[in-house]
Amino acid sequence: MKSVLEIENLHQIFEEGTVNENHVLKGVDLTINPGEFITIIGGNGAGKSTLLNSIAGALPTKIGKIRLNNKDITKQSIIKRAKSISRVFQDPKLGTAVRLTVEENLALALKRGQNRGFGLAVKFSNRPFFKEQLKTLNLGLEKRLTTEVGLLSGGQRQAITLLMATLQRPDLILLDEHTAALDPKTSKTVMDLTEKLIFDQQLTAFMVTHDMENALQYGTRLIMLHQGRIVVDIPAEKKKNLTINQLMDLFQQSSGDELKDDQLLLNT
Ligand SMILES: Nc1ncnc2c1ncn2[C@@H]1O[C@H](COP(=O)(O)OP(=O)(O)OP(=O)(O)O)[C@@H](O)[C@H]1O
Numbered sequence: 001m002k003s004v005l006e007i008e009n010l011h012q013i014f015e016e017g018t019v020n021e022n023h024v025l026k027g028v029d030l031t032i033n034p035g036e037f038i039t040i041i042g043g044n045g046a047g048k049s050t051l052l053n054s055i056a057g058a059l060p061t062k063i064g065k066i067r068l069n070n071k072d073i074t075k076q077s078i079i080k081r082a083k084s085i086s087r088v089f090q091d092p093k094l095g096t097a098v099r100l101t102v103e104e105n106l107a108l109a110l111k112r113g114q115n116r117g118f119g120l121a122v123k124f125s126n127r128p129f130f131k132e133q134l135k136t137l138n139l140g141l142e143k144r145l146t147t148e149v150g151l152l153s154g155g156q157r158q159a160i161t162l163l164m165a166t167l168q169r170p171d172l173i174l175l176d177e178h179t180a181a182l183d184p185k186t187s188k189t190v191m192d193l194t195e196k197l198i199f200d201q202q203l204t205a206f207m208v209t210h211d212m213e214n215a216l217q218y219g220t221r222l223i224m225l226h227q228g229r230i231v232v233d234i235p236a237e238k239k240k241n242l243t244i245n246q247l248m249d250l251f252q253q254s255s256g257d258e259l260k261d262d263q264l265l266l267n268t
Pocket of ligand 1: 014015022042044045046048051
């Protein structure tokens with residue numbers, strides 16, 4: 001099977017050669033196949049965001065290789081990668097333009113990867129499409145096409161950000177703790193929506209989370225990162241019936257460490 005993303009021996013070293021040298025990623029190897037929805041979990045400073053930044057091209061890669069659809073993108077710019085890789089951040093303010101309306105934001109998303117120029121005007125012909133897409137979110141946003149996004153709640157904004165990130169069917173979608181800033185109920189709504197968008201469009205996704213329950217409940221494969229290394233990699237069949245306690249045991253056996261990070265939401 002042709003992979004979507006292949007990471008080979010990826011290292012990231014910050015402030016190399018100084019007293020503050022921090023070897024964060026220590027030889028990450030990872031192959032992501034089409035349609036996989038991977039959840040990645042790990043304690044503070046494990047290197048999750050660094051890994052996402054390396055994939056997105058927000059961080060240069062000096063050691064290791066990254067291939068997207070069999071093409072070496074290790075040296076490709078973040079802008080070029082953004083045509084195929086979309087990303088949703090934790091902060092709902094980062095994904096949308098708050099002074100623009102819902103439909104203007106969607107029009108921007110339709111132009112992803114193109115020169116946006118000054119042509120922000122929403123084409124009338126796009127409105128039925130936007131309405132239909134917004135309807136799938138089930139949040140009544142199809143009635144708010146001309147509302148400024150800044151007036152919407154965090155959950156509504158994250159839902160729109162998700163829609164924008166998937167509107168042009170990216171090869172890979174990166175979700176960077178995208179529900180962590182939301183209250184538990186809204187977080188669940190946005191997570192369910194995420195799952196629906198990913199499965200309906202058969203997208204390939206990579207989601208960082210601090211929440212072990214979310215990591216187990218959603219996605220088709222689970223990865224644990226510890227001190228810059230992948231220590232646990234659980235495929236779909238095994239993940240289905242796994243409990244949090246079993247996951248913690250697996251982590252302990254593989255890393256030789258205990259999961260003591262209180263930032264990991266255990267909910268046991
Ligand atoms: N641009 C940078 N310059 C220097 N150090 C950095 C940079 N980005 C991250 N780091 C350091 O790399 C380490 C890993 O950080 P990273 O954000 O990847 O971890 P994480 O697993 O996402 O943690 P968290 O769950 O706390 O967000 C940390 O020690 C962090 O301080």
